[in-house]
Amino acid sequence: MQHSDPVREIVIVGAGLAGLIQAHALAAKGFSPHVVDPRSATALRQSNADTRATALTPRSIELLGLPDAWLQTHGQRISEMVVDGGLTTGLDPAKALHLDSGAWVVFNRDLVAFLLDGLDLQGTFGHAVVQSSRAGAHRVLHLDQQKSLRASLVIAADGKNSQLRRDEDIQRHERDFRQTALTGRIEHSQPHHGRAFQRFLPGGTLAFLPLAGAEQASSFIWVEPSAKAKGLFTLSADCLAGRMQARFGDTLGTLSARADSDWGQFPLRAHHCNTIIGERLALIGEAAHSMHPLAGQGLNMTIKDVDALTAVLVDQRRHGLDLGDLQGLTVYQRDRRAETARFTALTTGLHEVLDRGPAPVRALAATGLQLIDRLGPVKALLRGEANR
């Protein structure tokens, strides 16, 4: 095992959205984080694999520092959210709930490109962390191929199955929804006019997010029990669009999918951890929490993790303190753990009532969504307001 490297100030493990957003935020404050990811630097830049689009709240846009000009080119402002309880054959806008929303829809891959363009990314790419351990005034990361790195502080942004979380033996509460989300792009013969749609159907949610620069295309998230989703994933583009049409109705006209469409599939599980810090360790993003996507809050929560952790580290540096100091990290934990645990519980509860709830509850939702309308926090959650 070589120890040729110096002890680095901050190493971020994982260059998914959480890791890149963290690297971007730290670089903006004059830090020089080192990033580790199993993908090569070229693969990170060229990756088209993430077919998802995300609805970013105004607070997230502000924290990310997304310029207006970039948003106008790459984003689509949601003019309203049209939500229904899914008891009718197709979505009927006259009977649905209409919520205003200040959110903007952006493709995950465009966000990755924005982050990489604004960053002189330094790191060790093409290598995964296989083990991490404490060693006095630093933490050692053991990588594959006999490499190692040392850091005063390690930020775990290595996703749901975080190796660093496992090495630290951090306990978590987990929930497997036994559902899978299919994601991708769908064309429609009628324009979206900036509207986002969400149907809470028996078995799962079907949502459309309006795409920028394409009035007749949306990004879809279609959640079904995993066994059924697996079957849908094997269908031809035409068949899939037909099945979707039967679930959604004709509010957006005729739905169609390009034959060469890229679709993603994501098994859905939620978790939150007993702690999101350890000795010289802080967890962010899906390493720390994941939640049902029906309220579109996971990444918005991550952006707030990054903001809170960056503020703590800036403060530590200002006072000449060790960045890995547990007392400082406790401030981050206090700031973020309770909120992410609450959101995880809230989105799981929403899934129980609206995806799986008994017919009378769903009927309430269908006839004007009085249920949602009366539950202030749930309404705010769907509007993305709860995250401001």
Ligand SMILES: Cc1cc2nc3c(=O)[nH]c(=O)nc-3n(C[C@H](O)[C@H](O)[C@H](O)COP(=O)(O)OP(=O)(O)OC[C@H]3O[C@@H](n4cnc5c(N)ncnc54)[C@H](O)[C@@H]3O)c2cc1C
């Ligand atoms: C279907 C779906 C729709 C969603 N929609 C929304 C939405 O509208 N709004 C919203 O706010 N959120 C949404 N989310 C949540 C959001 O997409 C995720 O929170 C976010 O993408 C997770 O990012 P992450 O960087 O934490 O994890 P990941 O994307 O999993 O990244 C983890 C990174 O760590 C690396 N890594 C893994 N293991 C190691 C290792 N051992 N060593 C080094 N590196 C490692 C991986 O290569 C990867 O690059 C949605 C989620 C899903 C599933």
